[in-house]
Amino acid sequence: MNAQSPIGFSYDPYARDVLENPLPYYRELLENHPGYYVDKYDMFVFTRFQDIIDVAGVTDDNTFVGSESTLPMPAAITHKNDGPPPFVSTNPMSPGIMLPSPEYEEMRLAHIKPLRPKAVAAIQDMVRDLVLARFQELLPRGKFEMMGEFCGLVSAAVTCHLFGIPRSEAQSVLDAVNALAVYSDDKVGVDTPGMYDQLKAHIIPAVERRRKAGADGEVPMVDGLINHRVKSDGRALTDDEIADQLVCSFVAATETPPKPTSQGLWTLWKNPDQLAEVRKDLDTNIPIVTEEILRLCITNQFAIRTAHKDVSVAGVDIKAGQRVLLGIYAGLRDPREFDDPEKFIWNRKINRVLTFGYGQHHCIGNNLARMQVRTMLREFLEHVQDFEFAMDEAVHAASYFHWGWIKLPVVINNYSI
Ligand code: HEM
Numbered sequence: 001m002n003a004q005s006p007i008g009f010s011y012d013p014y015a016r017d018v019l020e021n022p023l024p025y026y027r028e029l030l031e032n033h034p035g036y037y038v039d040k041y042d043m044f045v046f047t048r049f050q051d052i053i054d055v056a057g058v059t060d061d062n063t064f065v066g067s068e069s070t071l072p073m074p075a076a077i078t079h080k081n082d083g084p085p086p087f088v089s090t091n092p093m094s095p096g097i098m099l100p101s102p103e104y105e106e107m108r109l110a111h112i113k114p115l116r117p118k119a120v121a122a123i124q125d126m127v128r129d130l131v132l133a134r135f136q137e138l139l140p141r142g143k144f145e146m147m148g149e150f151c152g153l154v155s156a157a158v159t160c161h162l163f164g165i166p167r168s169e170a171q172s173v174l175d176a177v178n179a180l181a182v183y184s185d186d187k188v189g190v191d192t193p194g195m196y197d198q199l200k201a202h203i204i205p206a207v208e209r210r211r212k213a214g215a216d217g218e219v220p221m222v223d224g225l226i227n228h229r230v231k232s233d234g235r236a237l238t239d240d241e242i243a244d245q246l247v248c249s250f251v252a253a254t255e256t257p258p259k260p261t262s263q264g265l266w267t268l269w270k271n272p273d274q275l276a277e278v279r280k281d282l283d284t285n286i287p288i289v290t291e292e293i294l295r296l297c298i299t300n301q302f303a304i305r306t307a308h309k310d311v312s313v314a315g316v317d318i319k320a321g322q323r324v325l326l327g328i329y330a331g332l333r334d335p336r337e338f339d340d341p342e343k344f345i346w347n348r349k350i351n352r353v354l355t356f357g358y359g360q361h362h363c364i365g366n367n368l369a370r371m372q373v374r375t376m377l378r379e380f381l382e383h384v385q386d387f388e389f390a391m392d393e394a395v396h397a398a399s400y401f402h403w404g405w406i407k408l409p410v411v412i413n414n415y416s417i
Helices: 016-020 023-032 049-056 103-110 117-122 124-141 146-163 167-180 192-212 220-226 239-255 258-270 272-279 282-296 366-383
Strands: 036-038 043-046 143-145 303-307 311-313 316-318 323-326 384-389 395-397 404-407 409-415
Touching: 043 049, 049 323, 103 220, 117 124, 117 366, 124 143, 124 146, 124 366, 124 409, 143 146, 146 167, 146 220, 146 239, 146 258, 146 366, 146 404, 167 192, 167 239, 192 220, 192 239, 220 239, 258 272, 258 282, 258 366, 258 384, 258 404, 272 282, 282 366, 366 384
Parallel strands: 043 323
Antiparallel strands: 036 043, 143 409, 303 323, 311 316, 384 409, 395 404
16 A cells, blocks of 8 residues: 555556455445545445345446456456447457347357256366376375366366366366466457457367267357357357356356465364364364355455446446446445454354355356365365465465465375275
C-alpha cells in the first residue's frame, strides 16, 4: 500500500503491489469503500458480500454480460465504452463466458450433464481410486509437491474422463493448463485469449474423436454440444465453436480443485489443534471443514462484467458500458457476513458462500469441485498420520487470477497404505 493511504487510498486490481498482496486493499475496500470507482477501467468494485450478491443477482435481460471477458487482461478494458458495447458473435458462437442470454444458458445446459450431483456422485469411487494410485507412488517417496504431483494429476485425470481424453495424457493436460493460467509480466496479465487458442489444441481432437464414435452420450460434456442444435437457427456447432464452450471447464476442472485442497491441508497443518479435531471423525468432519476451506482457502480473486443497460444497484448508479468487478475473495472475508473473517475455524457455521460465484455465471463445476476437495482431503488425512510442509521450497503466486500457493512441497513423516 503506498505511503499516503488510507487518506490517498487508491486501488487498481491489476497493480503490482495489489498482485503481490491484495489483502490490505480488500480490508480497506470492505471497511470504507463499497462500490469503489476505478477511473482507469471505468469500473465499480464491489467487495461486500451482500453487494456482490445484489450485483451478480441482476441476471435478467442482459444487464450485466461477460462481453469483454469475465477475466479480461488490463489492457483490454482501459478504454471507456460509449454506451453498451456490441454483444459478441453467436454465429460463429463465441466462448460461453462472453455470451449474452439466451445463448449463454443454451451453451451451458448443453454441457452441464456430467456435472450434476448424481453424475458427480457416480464418479466418486473413480476419484478415490485416482487418489490411492497417486499415494502408492508418492507416499513411499516421503516427499512430493502437493499440486504438481498429487492433486493436480488427480484433477487432470478427471478432466480427461470428462472430455474422453486418454488418461495417459493427464500430465500434458496439467502442464498445458498450468503453463497458461499464470500471470505473465511480458503480457502484463493472464493471457486468457492465448489460453483459448492453445488449449483448443487439446480439446478439438477430443471433439473429433467423439464425432467419429457417434457422440452417443458416453461423454456428455462433449456429446451434448455435438448433438446440440442452436435454437435461433437450428444449425449444429462446429468443432471450433464446441471447443470455445469447453475451454473454461477444461481449465477450471484441472487447476482449481487442487488449490483449496493443498491450501486447506497447509492451513490445517498450521493449526494442529484444529487438525486434531478434524481427525477425530473424518466421515463427519471432512464435509464440515471442506466448507471453511472453500471459504478461506480458494485462490480465485474476482470476476468482471460489462453493463449493457443503465442500472442502480448496491447503492451505485451504473451506466451502460461501464464495468463491475465482483470481489469474490474479498467478499469471503466480509465481517458483515463472517465473524472474525480472516480466522480459519474448521467447523465455522456458514450460511452462504461466494466461493463458486453467484447468479448467471455460478460455477457449473461446484458439485464436482466439492466432491474432489472432500475426497482428496479425506484420503490424505486417512493415510497420512504425520506431515509437514517444506516452506523454504514453497512458491506463492502474485496474480489476479489466483493469489495463493502454487507450489507446496510436503514431507510425509508417517503414513499407512
Ligand atoms: C474449488 C474449485 C472451484 C472454484 C473455487 C470455482 C470458482 C468459480 C467461480 C467463482 C465462478 C464464477 C465466475 C464468474 O462469476 O465469472 C466459476 C464459474 C465457472 N466454473 Fe468454477 N470453480 C471451481 C471448480 C470448477 C470445476 C471443477 C469446473 C469444471 C468442471 C468449473 C467450471 C466453471 C465454469 C464453466 C464456470 C462458468 C464460467 C462462466 O460462465 O463465466 N469450476 N467457478
